[in-house]
Amino acid sequence: MKKRKIASAIGYTKIETAQSGQRAPVLLASGRGREAERIIEIAKEEGIAIIEDTALAVLLDKSAKPGDFIPVQCWEAAAKALTFVMKTENAKKGKHGVLVT
Numbered sequence: 001m002k003k004r005k006i007a008s009a010i011g012y013t014k015i016e017t018a019q020s021g022q023r024a025p026v027l028l029a030s031g032r033g034r035e036a037e038r039i040i041e042i043a044k045e046e047g048i049a050i051i052e053d054t055a056l057a058v059l060l061d062k063s064a065k066p067g068d069f070i071p072v073q074c075w076e077a078a079a080k081a082l083t084f085v086m087k088t089e090n091a092k093k094g095k096h097g098v099l100v101t
Contacts, residue, residue, distance in 0.1 A: 007036035008060035009043065010070060010078055025078050027064040030057075049085045053077065 009028040029039050043050055056077045063071045070078055 004033050005036040005040070006030075006032050006054065006057045006061055007039040007043075008057045009039060009048070010060065010082065012082075024069045025075070025082060027060055027066055027068050027070055029066050030061045030064070032061065051081050051084065053081065056081070 008030040010025050011028050012025055031039050040050065042048075056074060059074055060070060060078075063074070
């Protein structure tokens with residue numbers, strides 16, 4: 001049986017958390033199947049970094065909806081992915097999001 005694609009896009013917004021005043025990562029988009037394929041296609045067109053971490057993508061898809069801050073249990077994995085991206089050329093171009101598949 002073919003595994004169904006899943007994709008979750010995360011990034012930072014200008015919204016600050018009420019508790020700390022710090023910026024927190026937000027789920028920008030999430031989808032499965034054809035919707036995931038479209039999200040991946042858009043990320044490629046826009047030059048957004050794509051990182052394969054199926055466990056994180058599934059957890060994000062199940063625990064948040066687009067526009068929500070990502071759940072606390074995802075922070076460490078998301079921080080690693082975003083830190084990696086921030087050190088790449090994308091950061092110099094102002095592209096700070098990451099697509100997790």
